[in-house]
Amino acid sequence: MKRNILIIGGGGVARVVAHKCAQNNAVLGDIHIASRTLAKCQAIIESVHEKGSLQRAGTLQAHALDAMDIEATKFLIRATRSQIVINVGSPFLNMSVLAACIETGAAYLDTAIHEDPDKVCEAPPWYGNYEWKRRQACKDARVTAVLGVGFDPGVVNAYARYAMDTHFDSVESIDIIDINAGSHGRYFATNFDPEINFREFVSTAWSWEDNAWKANAMFEHRKDWDMPVTGLSTTYLTGHDELHSMSKNLGVPNIRFWMGFSDHYINVFTVLKNLGLLSEQPVRTARGQEIVPLEVIKAVLPDPASLAPDYTGKTCIGDLIKGHKNGQPQEVLIYNVCDHKTCFEEVGSQAISYTAGVPVVAAAMLIADGTWDIGEMANVEELDPVPFIALMNRMGLVTRIRDAQGDRVVEPEQEEVDTLASSQLLQYG
Incomplete structure (x- = not known):
């Protein structure tokens, strides 16, 4: 079990992440928000309180942080006793925040691939240019790092x-x-x-x-x-x-x-x-x-x-x-x-931010309860999608499927039971 969340970033996605973490703080524990601009973090906290998003009373605190500074990020992770770091700041920060997580043992999550400020549209595969180079380091440190777990990617x-x-x-x-x-x-x-x-x-x-x-x-x-x-x-x-x-x-x-x-x-x-x-x-x-x-x-x-x-x-x-x-x-x-309007009414953000923010919190919850806490680096398609889709259905992002049988809500846990039952009937007659 892992508890206590450090959210890095102060934009629209960070706002959604903070609200969704607050709605599930019985599982996730303390919530800390860090950005270069402290006022942005404080505004998010005010929004969480205004919307009454906290599931139960708990820590919700803002911090000023330059996340390019690995030592400062390590210090904040340790000072807040955060076991899960959700990086929804600029993609320029990914490798610095990932390094801080590897060195402190905190699980790492982000919603977009790392970028070098001086380069655009690099030669593929992009993950091979950056994050995947730290795959062995994550494995050696037994650090779970789930990459690109927004909506797309994620x-x-x-x-x-x-x-x-x-x-x-x-x-x-x-x-x-x-x-x-x-x-x-x-x-x-x-x-x-x-x-x-x-x-x-x-x-x-x-x-x-x-x-x-x-x-x-x-x-x-x-x-x-x-x-x-x-x-x-x-x-x-x-x-x-x-x-x-x-x-x-x-x-x-x-x-x-x-x-x-x-x-x-x-x-x-x-x-x-x-x-x-x-x-x-x-x-x-x-x-x-x-x-x-x-x-x-x-x-x-x-x-x-x-x-x-x-x-x-x-x-x-x-x-x-x-x-x-x-x-x-x-x-x-x-x-x-x-x-868009429904998202604003719930958390004060538009749908683009909502669709990026909800999945990364669902992933944090799956790490918190051990389901996705694999102790190494992975992209989302390498992990079991069933609990992820089922959890998002309950958190505000409902998955549907359209095929020859029609258009319907995906209920993966039930479908998995039905598939197992069908296979047993075939096996045993």
């Missing part, structure tokens, strides 16, 4: 694993589809950190095709999908974190990621890119100041957390999986629909 990895285990004998393709059909009412904004958002799209879009990496230009490949609730939506083939582990761990020859973009987003993005304003490399102004254009754009765009009060509409994110079962073609869509 839940979509578990969806693929679950569907492959229960609905297929073989799989030829997995298309991960991310649709945000919501509206925030601003002229232009990104749903999460603008710097991280733009870095995903300014260079090569990698896909996994015929068991090999394929380089594509951003917005080169377009496809329309008719998704539940959100309807017909236009998407573009995009590189994304989960492809880099799923391609290694699942043995599927084709894995692609499709994200929905409006024409307006593409037009603004294209202008900014063509003007050089999305560059991560510094430039010198006429006054002799050195600035990074991408950081300027981040500074002038709305804070994604500020979008939540006016956000309406829904998201739909899922995996469309094609393969064979009992020699017959099989197609399954396993997905979640989330409502």
